[in-house]
Amino acid sequence: MPITTCVFDAYGTLFDVNAAAAQAADDPDFPRLADLWPAVARDWRRKQLEYTWLRAVADRHCDFWQVTQDGLDWALAAQGLDDPALRARLLALYRQLPTYAEVPAMLAALKARGLTTAILSNGSPDMLNAAVASAGIAPQLDAILSVETVGVFKPHARVYDLVGAQFGCAKDEVLFVSSNGWDAAGAAGYGFRTIWVNRAGDPPDRLYADPHHTLGNLVSIPDLL
Amino acid sequence: MPITTCVFDAYGTLFDVNAAAAQAADDPDFPRLADLWPAVARDWRRKQLEYTWLRAVADRHCDFWQVTQDGLDWALAAQGLDDPALRARLLALYRQLPTYAEVPAMLAALKARGLTTAILSNGSPDMLNAAVASAGIAPQLDAILSVETVGVFKPHARVYDLVGAQFGCAKDEVLFVSSNGWDAAGAAGYGFRTIWVNRAGDPPDRLYADPHHTLGNLVSIPDLL
Secondary structure (H helix, E strand, O other): OOOOEEEEOOEOOOEOOOHHHHHHHOOOOOOOHHHHHHHHHHHHHHHHHHHHHHHHHHOOOOOHHHHHHHHHHHHHHHOOOOOHHHHHHHHHHHOOOOEOOOHHHHHHHHHHOOOEEEEEEOOOHHHHHHHHHHHOOHHHOOEEEEHHHOOOOOOOHHHHHHHHHHHOOOHHHEEEEEOOHHHHHHHHHHOOEEEEEOOOOOOOOOOOOOOOEEEOOOOOHHHHO | OOOOEEEEOOEOOOEOOOHHHHHHHOOOOOOOHHHHHHHHHHHHHHHHHHHHHHHHHHOOOOOHHHHHHHHHHHHHHHOOOOOHHHHHHHHHHHOOOOEOOOHHHHHHHHHHOOOEEEEEEOOOHHHHHHHHHHHOOHHHOOEEEEHHHOOOOOOOHHHHHHHHHHHOOOHHHEEEEEOOHHHHHHHHHHOOEEEEEOOOOOOOOOOOOOOOEEEOOOOOHHHHO
């Protein structure tokens, strides 16, 4: 079955989640962040994801804005950075994360080929709408699908079900793209065609399914179709 | 309600999960591990836990021996350590992890006070039986409860249900002890009295429930009862 629908994870895939801490580190108001921002960015992301999985396992859902704050609070505490102004600044930056450089042209190329495009994300609708508007990529997206519709985080199958519910397409018409190895594995196990974008050169995750393709960035995706 | 039943997480709480990599690093057969063992131990543990949560969310259970191997394979690949003999040695050491020094006396003190004691672990029965036998603590334990009975990993409520099913006790008669902040949060949210053993001095996890007590090790637990 040819691919009709390209679905992208948002955070880490289209949007650079490390940019918030990197940008705040350039602000002279937060001098301690100059050295500590890589650790803050790493722990923030790690705890944010851990909390999504733990809440899904324990059936204790809350929205992604809450776990984003919870993960940041852990990360700041780990570095001894108890600064409400810094916390507020990092959260504000997280709502307007930049895309990776190749994203606008890549999405435009998919639309020019007549493909359906969408985001499927753990993010809450207001976070996603803010990020998409800030990046100016709304015209290239046919839908922004949030886990809030089903009340559980990835990689639960109910999340991946949102694609077929939205577009009426078969699983094997969908190309799902994520920079998160576990999300690519989840989507591959669900039945989507899957690309893992491995920007960091990490080893592949050892899970229950493997992505169909691995790329270093998003540039060549239109050429695969 | 007074505490009648003390239930311990196994890996990281009673058994030192870093010991396998540390012990292998002393072996002249594996010289590269001398510098790399802390990173191997850290990534092994991180991926092992991530894979338990991801499999629970996606309803793709396998036993803990499989995710222990999968996590190790990721950790070795991340350091460029492609050595089947090292892999086999680390896995063999993981089946006979030492306890933390205070464990045997602490368990004996609980038994001397007439308390019921148990392990409640993600570990598979054969892994747990091997570790308990190797450490010589079987006489101080009334039960070894494994998630394999319910086919899903912590912090799913069905795992914590195993304690009441085994002993017929009420939730608030149970003191649950874990060095994993997320496990302590899970048990506290479930309704157990809970101690988080924070050996590393980490910030508390920001989840849906907080542990009732935080200790630096297991020494003083009998005095709390």
